[in-house]
Amino acid sequence: MGKRGFHLETKNLSVKFAVVEKILNLARANSLWPMTFGLACCAIEMMAAAMSRFDLDRFGAALFRPSPRQADLMIVSGTVTRKMAPTFVTLYEQMPSPKWVIAMGNCAISGGPFVFEGQYNVVEGVDLLVPVDVYVPGCPPRPEALLEGILLLEEKITGKRRFPKPEAKW
Amino acid sequence: MVNTIREKIKAKIGDVEVTEVSYTEKGYHLSISAIKRNLLPLVHFFDEHLFYLEDICCVDYVEYLELVYFFNNYQSLCRMKVTLQIEPEHPQAPTISHIYDGAFWYEREIHEFFGVVFENHPNMAYLFLHDGIEFYPLRKKMVLVSDEDKRLLNSFKVEVEEDTFSVNMGPQHPSTHGVLRLVLKMDGEYIESAQPVLGYLHRMHEKMAENRGYLQFLPNPGRMDYLGAMAFNLGYVTTVEKLCGIPVPERAEFVRVIAVELNRISSHLLWIGAFLADLGAFTPFLYVFDDRENILDVLESITGSRLTYCYFRFGGLYNDINESFIEMTKAFLKRMWGRFNIYENLITKNVIFINRTKNIGTIDQDRARKYGISGPVVRSARQPYDIRKVEPYAAYKELDFDIPSGEQGDNFDRYMVRIREMEISLRIIEQAIDKMPEGPFRTEKVPKKLKPPKGDVYHTVETPRGELGVYIVSDESDTPYRMRWRVPSFSNLIIFPHLARGTLMADAVSILGSLDLVIPEIDR
Numbered sequence: 199m200g201k202r203g204f205h206l207e208t209k210n211l212s213v214k215f216a217v218v219e220k221i222l223n224l225a226r227a228n229s230l231w232p233m234t235f236g237l238a239c240c241a242i243e244m245m246a247a248a249m250s251r252f253d254l255d256r257f258g259a260a261l262f263r264p265s266p267r268q269a270d271l272m273i274v275s276g277t278v279t280r281k282m283a284p285t286f287v288t289l290y291e292q293m294p295s296p297k298w299v300i301a302m303g304n305c306a307i308s309g310g311p312f313v314f315e316g317q318y319n320v321v322e323g324v325d326l327l328v329p330v331d332v333y334v335p336g337c338p339p340r341p342e343a344l345l346e347g348i349l350l351l352e353e354k355i356t357g358k359r360r361f362p363k364p365e366a367k368w
Numbered sequence: 369m370v371n372t373i374r375e376k377i378k379a380k381i382g383d384v385e386v387t388e389v390s391y392t393e394k395g396y397h398l399s400i401s402a403i404k405r406n407l408l409p410l411v412h413f414f415d416e417h418l419f420y421l422e423d424i425c426c427v428d429y430v431e432y433l434e435l436v437y438f439f440n441n442y443q444s445l446c447r448m449k450v451t452l453q454i455e456p457e458h459p460q461a462p463t464i465s466h467i468y469d470g471a472f473w474y475e476r477e478i479h480e481f482f483g484v485v486f487e488n489h490p491n492m493a494y495l496f497l498h499d500g501i502e503f504y505p506l507r508k509k510m511v512l513v514s515d516e517d518k519r520l521l522n523s524f525k526v527e528v529e530e531d532t533f534s535v536n537m538g539p540q541h542p543s544t545h546g547v548l549r550l551v552l553k554m555d556g557e558y559i560e561s562a563q564p565v566l567g568y569l570h571r572m573h574e575k576m577a578e579n580r581g582y583l584q585f586l587p588n589p590g591r592m593d594y595l596g597a598m599a600f601n602l603g604y605v606t607t608v609e610k611l612c613g614i615p616v617p618e619r620a621e622f623v624r625v626i627a628v629e630l631n632r633i634s635s636h637l638l639w640i641g642a643f644l645a646d647l648g649a650f651t652p653f654l655y656v657f658d659d660r661e662n663i664l665d666v667l668e669s670i671t672g673s674r675l676t677y678c679y680f681r682f683g684g685l686y687n688d689i690n691e692s693f694i695e696m697t698k699a700f701l702k703r704m705w706g707r708f709n710i711y712e713n714l715i716t717k718n719v720i721f722i723n724r725t726k727n728i729g730t731i732d733q734d735r736a737r738k739y740g741i742s743g744p745v746v747r748s749a750r751q752p753y754d755i756r757k758v759e760p761y762a763a764y765k766e767l768d769f770d771i772p773s774g775e776q777g778d779n780f781d782r783y784m785v786r787i788r789e790m791e792i793s794l795r796i797i798e799q800a801i802d803k804m805p806e807g808p809f810r811t812e813k814v815p816k817k818l819k820p821p822k823g824d825v826y827h828t829v830e831t832p833r834g835e836l837g838v839y840i841v842s843d844e845s846d847t848p849y850r851m852r853w854r855v856p857s858f859s860n861l862i863i864f865p866h867l868a869r870g871t872l873m874a875d876a877v878s879i880l881g882s883l884d885l886v887i888p889e890i891d892r
């Protein structure tokens with residue numbers, strides 16, 4: 199082999215794999231498979247995002263899987279209670295790597311409106327249980343907000359934004 | 369009816385204090401205070417006279433606990449409030465679960481939130497709360513969970529028997545519509561028994577209500593039932609108006625009807641999509657969401673939100689409607705009338721759909737009464753019972769509409785009742801737009817901090833899922849002393865173990881879907 203050939207001892211090897219990883223990431227970002235995991239009110243907006251008008255399929259991210267073992271994205275759409283928490287962590291652990299989490303709505307981010315003195319049943323933010331990649335605030339967030347969250351996650355995976363950022367109008 | 373019942377109670381039971389109260393102020397006709405000895409004869413009396421169990425709740429008055437039972441009649445409105453005082457230390461009460469099957473579940477709920485032990489209750493295992501709970505949440509003073517009750521905290525241990533096995537359905541399951549868990553004991557493909565486990569979305573609404581003012585609680589009802597948020601919002605607002613005696617302008621009453629009915633259609637549409645998805649048909653989902661988005665556009669133009677509406681205020685509305693809202697509603701009505709044909713061809717005439725729903729999950733009238741079910745589920749069982757007709761609120765008494773009812777009470781009837789209801793809702797909206805009066809949309813000078821007079825009030829509205837009852841006890845302070853929510857999904861769910869017994873697993877999924885459950889409403 200010439201000067202540019204493969205040298206198993208050199209650092210070039212990892213560089214070449216990095217390219218493969220880049221291509222894989224591009225594929226992952228454009229075919230996110232979310233888990234069908236509706237918790238509360240936000241789940242309806244998640245469904246609305248996947249349905250007729252908002253059509254999450256445009257971004258390759260609407261192939262909702264009923265089983266966590268086939269999914270790589272968990273959209274936490276609603277309040278996680280202390281009774282649900284062990285199940286919730288199990289579901290996260292059952293997902294194969296690489297995996298991502300979107301905390302959708304105020305309940306998933308911080309417990310939302312259900313945090314008050316003397317509360318006994320709500321987990322105050324899912325980041326206490328699992329690592330969260332993207333936070334989508336709102337009570338509930340609009341489907342557009344979830345779409346933006348998915349685009350942000352794509353950006354996080356590939357390092358590049360696929361669509362231009364919409365201009366702020368006000 | 370009320371007078372005859374009062375006379376009969378006095379003659380038959382004796383030894384009970386029967387007080388007649390003003391129905392327009394309190395929301396119930398008779399207040400009966402029972403003692404432990406004559407509670408069971410009294411409940412037997414109501415059972416004989418075909419009353420249904422509306423609700424059981426508990427109020428902690430510190431010196432004593434008070435159990436409150438509400439009975440009502442499907443045939444003619446006659447609401448009875450029965451109270452039973454029990455001592456706060458080691459509270460005990462007789463169970464009525466052998467008379468009314470629905471009480472089995474209500475009593476378990478009271479047990480875990482107040483620590484009341486019901487004598488001879490078959491199964492007092494915890495239903496809602498998590499394993500680590502150390503106190504009874506709704507008691508006014510901190511009372512620690514007793515050692516006996518701690519053993520009941522996690523009692524859903526799988527029983528191993530020969531020839532049967534257990535299947536755990538949920539809390540994460542595509543066809544439970546949220547985080548409901550069912551423990552099914554199976555004999556091959558057939559279900560021997562089904563046990564719901566609740567509380568995976570218990571968000572402490574009733575506890576929250578005791579922590580904040582009446583106005584501050586206003587966004588909560590919309591989050592209890594997010595599909596019928598308008599109706600829950602209305603139920604809360606009208607109850608507080610009844611409690612404080614706040615008048616509502618006529619225009620607001622008509623706008624309320626339009627908003628609630630639009631919301632009812634969107635809720636039923638989503639139910640059709642979800643129900644058909646349970647049966648394995650995905651296409652209707654896309655159709656119903658198309659229609660539903662149109663309703664959301666109309667409602668968003670006046671409320672500003674898509675899902676968890678908080679549009680009504682004490683004494684009126686958040687803002688007035690305008691011409692463009694009327695235009696959009698009329699455009700939607702026109703569109704929707706043309707859509708029923710599509711649904712009929714797509715779903716109603718589909719032979720697979722008919723075979724999956726006909727003669728499955730049949731509810732008979734007597735069983736419906738024992739569980740106290742309401743809404744489209746009870747209407748499917750030849751019982752045209754609708755709060756909008758029986759106890760008209762908002763502007764319903766000025767509108768002309770009829771109540772659909774089914775033949776057998778099976779899944780197919782429940783589907784047909786909901787389709788008919790959507791048509792009726794469209795007619796109601798048309799009438800309300802025609803009759804809409806001019807005038808103010810909100811009563812002026814409603815104080816921000818409400819301090820209602822001492823007393824209690826019970827008020828019901830018809831939500832897309834059935835009868836919602838709000839029971840508020842006020843102690844003259846600016847926060848409610850106790851707020852109890854009688855939710856339709858809970859009473860509709862508790863009939864499921866009865867319906868599922870002996871059916872195929874696939875049919876149980878179909879039955880569960882047909883009940884139209886919203887889990888945050890069940891768990892509260």
